[in-house]
Amino acid sequence: MSAASRVWLFDLDNTLHDANPRVFPWINRAMTDYLMEHLALDEAEADALRMSYWQRYGATLLGMIRHHGTDPAHFLKATHDFPDLRSLLVFKRALPPLLRRLPGRKYLFSNGPQAYANAVLAHIGARRNFAAVFGIEALGLQPKPQPRAFSAVLRALKLPAQRCILVEDSLENLRMARALGMKTVWISSAPGKPACVDVKLGSILEIGRAAWLAR
Structure with a gap:
């Protein structure tokens, strides 16, 4: 060949x-904030649910779609809207x-x-x-x-x-x-x-x- x-x-x-030093922590924080805002959870609850969906489905997004009817485009934009990606x-x-x-x-x-x-x-x-x-x-x-x-x-x-x-x-x-x-x-x-x-x-x-x- x-x-x-x-x-x-x-x-x-x-x-x-x-991605481990800066990018992943930023995304994880943004996803936790998203769950807190849209599911009316406190920080500990939102963080635990984020991890649970990631472990179960391979992506927090899939859990949000399946269990909460989340719009994927809205979720992806909100959780990857970096103010200064280059610096991370x-x-x-x-x-x-x-x-x-x-x-x-x-x-x-x-x-x-x-x-x-x-x-x-x-x-x-x-x-x-x-x-x-x-x-x-x-x-x-x-x-x-x-x-x-x-x-x-x-x-x-x-x-x-x-x-x-x-x-x-x-x-x-x-x-x-x-x-x-x-x-x-x-x-x-x-x-x-x-x-x-x-x-x-x-x-x-x-x-x-x-x-x-x-x-």
Whole structure:
């Protein structure tokens, strides 16, 4: 299989940038505030419900839709309306040229909303590296690792899973990708290399070491 025939699917948060220090705490706070306001909960109740829906459905949004009839567009906009997103981002400025040198077409495959994903890529200087961006709206509001999320991307690209390489920080998402027939790259400093992982990298800046997967 040639490099031109295989495509890369990149996760966003904690793969292309480090969301843990600032971005995720901001989003979690915004979601808790949203639940407090719209469900008339106190902070502890709202925070517990946010976590419960995330653990049960894979996304707080899905719990809000299922149990409260929340408008997804309103929820996503309200919880990702950063006053200064750029100041919260932690990323490697060397990443865009590394992605340019990586053989094969590249797409973003994120559980985050479309506008947020595009904004992050623009701020880190990597938007031009990606042929298209698939946010949660493009996935039919079904987050990874739900099979329907993967199916939505594969249908849009008109590709079989065997022609894709998923680059992720989440082992759960990589397990699903491998089960579907994708190649997998795990971005992690954790010990060990599970069977669902083809290549493990300590940093996204090592992505060149996975270039052989595109052959």
